[in-house]
Amino acid sequence: MTQLQARGLVRSYGPTPALRGITMEVAEGEIVAVTGPSGCGKSTLLHCLAGILRPDAGEVAWRGHRIDTWSEAARSRLRRTEFGVLFQFGQLVAELTAAENVALPLLLAGTGRRAARTAALTWLDRFGVAELADVRPGEMSGGQQQRCATARALVTEPRVLFADEPTGSLDTLTGEQVLTQLVRLAREQRTTVVLITHEPRIAAYADREIVLRDGVIDHTGLGLDAAPVTGGVR
Amino acid sequence: MSTPHVLLGLLAGGTKHGYDLKRAHDERLPQARPLAYGQVYATLGRLVRDGLVAPAGQERLAGPDRTAYALTEEGRDALDLWLSTVEPPMPHVNSTLFAKVVVALLVADVTRARTYLIAQRRAHTDRLRELTALKTNPTATVDDVVAADYAIAHLDADLRWLHTTLDRVADWHREVHR
Ligand SMILES: Nc1ncnc2c1ncn2[C@@H]1O[C@H](COP(=O)(O)OP(=O)(O)OP(=O)(O)O)[C@@H](O)[C@H]1O
Ligand SMILES: [Mg+2]
Numbered sequence: 001m002t003q004l005q006a007r008g009l010v011r012s013y014g015p016t017p018a019l020r021g022i023t024m025e026v027a028e029g030e031i032v033a034v035t036g037p038s039g040c041g042k043s044t045l046l047h048c049l050a051g052i053l054r055p056d057a058g059e060v061a062w063r064g065h066r067i068d069t070w071s072e073a074a075r076s077r078l079r080r081t082e083f084g085v086l087f088q089f090g091q092l093v094a095e096l097t098a099a100e101n102v103a104l105p106l107l108l109a110g111t112g113r114r115a116a117r118t119a120a121l122t123w124l125d126r127f128g129v130a131e132l133a134d135v136r137p138g139e140m141s142g143g144q145q146q147r148c149a150t151a152r153a154l155v156t157e158p159r160v161l162f163a164d165e166p167t168g169s170l171d172t173l174t175g176e177q178v179l180t181q182l183v184r185l186a187r188e189q190r191t192t193v194v195l196i197t198h199e200p201r202i203a204a205y206a207d208r209e210i211v212l213r214d215g216v217i218d219h220t221g222l223g224l225d226a227a228p229v230t231g232g233v234r
Numbered sequence: 235m236s237t238p239h240v241l242l243g244l245l246a247g248g249t250k251h252g253y254d255l256k257r258a259h260d261e262r263l264p265q266a267r268p269l270a271y272g273q274v275y276a277t278l279g280r281l282v283r284d285g286l287v288a289p290a291g292q293e294r295l296a297g298p299d300r301t302a303y304a305l306t307e308e309g310r311d312a313l314d315l316w317l318s319t320v321e322p323p324m325p326h327v328n329s330t331l332f333a334k335v336v337v338a339l340l341v342a343d344v345t346r347a348r349t350y351l352i353a354q355r356r357a358h359t360d361r362l363r364e365l366t367a368l369k370t371n372p373t374a375t376v377d378d379v380v381a382a383d384y385a386i387a388h389l390d391a392d393l394r395w396l397h398t399t400l401d402r403v404a405d406w407h408r409e410v411h412r
Binding site for chain 1: 358359362363365366370372386387389390393394
C-alpha cells in the first residue's frame with residue numbers, strides 16, 4: 001500500500017522557490033533516501049510530507065488521505081500518533097532525563113506514566129543507552145543524545161519516520177551504529193522511512209534514492225539537465 | 235594484494251595444508267577474489283623455493299595435496315618486514331575509471347563523458363547498496379563488516395569524485411580541446 005504520496009508540490013519562502021513541482025510516492029515499509037546538494041529543497045520536502053509545512057500548491061496524501069488541507073491541530077495530532085520526526089541535532093528537552101524525553105511522545109498520546117516509562121527504557125536499551133535513562137542531555141555526548149533522540153522518534157512505533165540528516169553530526173562509526181540499528185528496527189516493524197542525507201554511503205541504507213536538484217527531482221541522479229552542455233567546443 | 239605474504243601470515247599460527255590455506259584465506263578476506271587451488275600451490279612452491287616455507291608433517295606419501303606447510307625462520311622475518319613496511323599512499327593514480335573519463339574527453343564530446351559518468355555512478359551506487367545490506371545483515375561476521383567497510387569507503391570516495399567531475403566536465407573538455 002502507498003504510505004505517502006506527493007503530487008506537484010510547490011513551495012517558496014518569499015521570493016525563493018524551494019520546491020518547484022515534486023511528485024513522488026513511498027510504499028509502506030519502504031526506506032527512501034532523499035539526496036541532493038545543499039539548498040536543493042530536501043528539508044522543505046520533508047517538512048511538507050510530514051505536515052509541518054503547507055505547500056503553496058500540490059497535494060500530500062498519507063495512506064490515501066489528503067493531509068495538506070487539514071488544520072494545524074489535525075496535522076499535529078497525526079505527527080504525534082502516526083509519524084516520527086528526527087533531526088540532525090536530536091533536539092531533546094534539556095530539562096528532562098533521557099527516559100523522560102523518550103516517554104514524552106507516549107504521554108502526549110495519552111499513555112499512562114508507568115507504561116510510558118517502561119516503553120522508554122525498552123527503546124533506550126535497543127539503542128544501547130539504557131544506562132543513561134536518568135541522565136539529562138547536557139551530560140551526554142552528541143552520539144548518546146542522538147541515540148536517545150532516535151529512540152524517542154520510534155517509541156510510538158510510528159508508521160512513518162522522517163529523518164533529516166540523522167547522523168550528520170556524528171562521527172562515521174557512531175553514525176553508522178545509530179543508522180544500522182534504526183534501519184534494522186524500521187524493517188522489523190515495517191516502518192516507512194524518509195531519510196534525508198547528502199552522503200552516498202548513508203543513502204545506501206535505503207531501498208531507493210530520490211535525487212533533488214533545484215527543487216525538482218533529478219531523474220538522471222546527476223544533474224545532467226541542469227549542467228551546461230558545451231559538446232562540440234574545440 | 236600480496237598473496238605470498240597473506241599465506242605467510244596464515245601459516246604464522248601453525249602448520250597448514252594447501253586446502254586449509256585456501257579456506258582460511260577466503261574466510262578472512264571475504265570480499266577478495268577467492269583463491270584458486272592452483273594459485274595456492276604455485277605460491278607455496280615459490281615460497282618453498284625461496285626458503286620462506288618448508289613442507290612439514292608425515293603425510294607427503296599421500297600426494298602433494300596432502301602436504302602440510304610450515305613457516306621457516308626466514309619466512310617469519312619476511313612476514314615481519316612486510317608488516318612493518320608502510321604502503322606508499324597512492325603513488326600513482328592508476329584507476330581505469332579515471333582513465334576512461336580522460337579518454338572519453340579526448341576522443342568524444344562532453345555528452346559521451348557524462349553518459350559514462352552517469353552509468354558508472356549507477357553501478358557504484360548499486361554496489362554500495364549491496365555491500366551495505368551485506369554488512370547490516372544481523373548474521374554478518376566482523377570479517378564481513380570490516381571487508382565491506384573497506385569497499386564502501388572506496389566506493390563512497392569514487393562517488394564523490396564522480397559527482398564533482400560531472401560538474402567540472404564541461405570546463406575540463408574546453409581545456410583539453412583548446
Ligand atoms: N526558513 C526559510 N526562509 C527562507 N528561505 C528558506 C528557508 N528555509 C529554506 N529556505 C531556502 O529554500 C531552499 C531550500 O532549502 P532547504 O532547507 O529545503 O534545502 P536542503 O536541501 O535541506 O539544504 P541542506 O542540505 O543545506 O540542509 C534554499 O534556497 C533555502 O535557502
Ligand atoms: Mg536540510
